[in-house]
Amino acid sequence: MARSKQVNATGFKAWIKRLRRGNRQRFNRLLTRLFGTAEPRRRALAADTRRILVVRLNKRLGNILFLTPMLRSLAASLPAATIDVVIQDPRQKPLLEGLPGIGQVWVQEKSIRASLRLLRRLRAIRYDLAIDPSGNSTSNRLALAFARAKQRMGFAARDQWLALTHAAPRPVSRHQAIQGVELLTTSVDDFHWTTFESLAVFPGEASHAAAQRHWQAAFTAPVRANTPIVGFFTRATGRKQLDHAWWQAFVELFQQRLPNARLLQVRAPDQPEPIAADIASVAIAELDVLAALLSRLDGFVAADSGPMHLAAAAGVPVVGLFKATAPASYAPLGPGCTALEASELAAERVLAAVAERACNTETRVA
Known part of the structure; x- marks a missing residue:
């Protein structure tokens, strides 16, 4: 009897989780139809694109290292630009600070007060371009929405409720690191990118x-x-x-x-x-x-x-x-x-x- 109750409880929790996920997807798709970016949108970058923000709110080391080909491609292709990055784990900060073109590596702290303080700083900078390199992070999208950037770049999708100026189609490559590079090359028109496809860090x-x-x-x-x-x-x-x-x-x-x-x-x-x-x-x-x-x-x-x-x-x-x-x-x-x-x-x-x-x-x- 006890085992049966445990199985029923587990099944109920799984059903609730699926229900919430389904409701969230339906809500996101509604927002996308009203405000978002469901279809790819390829445009030229503004000529004065100098301050760039990349948001990757994830603590996994591999996911942060997967940013490095895209960050190096940005630095090599836009040498006059300064690239800031927002991450969650302070231990990873020195790995990104050694990359060319990197300005400030912001770390989102756990407290709500600290997060709001960081958002105010990002809004005050008024970035020329903000990038979400992940196609499925609500946290990334919220940060881009509040950053008040002149241009926004990300992946177009049925649930992409954020209004993007530069929207890439579904990536061709399955590798998570190469998808960030594809985001650049497939969302920007009339531009030649110098791209990298290997991970890289440069310790001091x-x-x-x-x-x-x-x-x-x-x-x-x-x-x-x-x-x-x-x-x-x-x-x-x-x-x-x-x-x-x-x-x-x-x-x-x-x-x-x-x-x-x-x-x-x-x-x-x-x-x-x-x-x-x-x-x-x-x-x-x-x-x-x-x-x-x-x-x-x-x-x-x-x-x-x-x-x-x-x-x-x-x-x-x-x-x-x-x-x-x-x-x-x-x-x-x-x-x-x-x-x-x-x-x-x-x-x-x-x-x-x-x-x-x-x-x-x-x-x-x-």
Whole structure:
């Protein structure tokens, strides 16, 4: 009887959730018919477009890194412009501040009072162009609506209730990072864009100095010159994560097949112990410092996760392991990066990909 009541309660909650979602969609579509932008709208940019605001109110590291191709495209194509960004996680701020063309990286705080104070600041600036790079964020749309920009850019949709001056059609690419670049190229007329399709971050000197200290602490014994060093990260959220036994098998196989290479485990700050006592490891909370340390590696292995994308943005050849998500949408983007999924996730196959990219050698695949 108790189990039946629990199932009924769960079913009722799911029904309420679907009902609310459906009502919200119907309301958004009504607003779109009255005020919004259901169809693509391609127009030229105003000649005096100098102050640009990009809004991405999301805390996931990967989603913030997915902004970098679009931000770099804006900076290269509009070199006289200053690009401000609004995000939610202060830890990610240094990653964006190092990009060319970036002015202010605003962080939305949790309190309503702080959010209202930020909106007043944005309204006072009177941006020439405000951009929502996501096609499904109510928070992004609200920020654009209150920012009082002269031009607004986003994706046209049946539920796009915001009035846009530049509206892109549904993106062709499935990859979340490339969609932002497509937003620029398909919503602006009579303009030649210089575009980028790789993630990128550029840590400063202080970040590299801190990374050097972590590096020396991890490798207490000197590392011989020309020794390939491969990093790996064992964490991921939900079904994306590979289990402890898989990582143990990978580490053992790596040490057997690539004895002249070294491993470095990148641990989450709340992950106190490395997977094996005889390998180097680091745990770094500051994302800019972590990016600087990752840039020293010859290769990196991880499931679909924030550190996987951060390593790709740092210029490291990454082998991304996709157990539950689609590489077409979330593959690591950078030189030498690759994505493996399904049957390719055997430790032998992963090691072969690592050896090819990080160690310039081949290993036997069973």
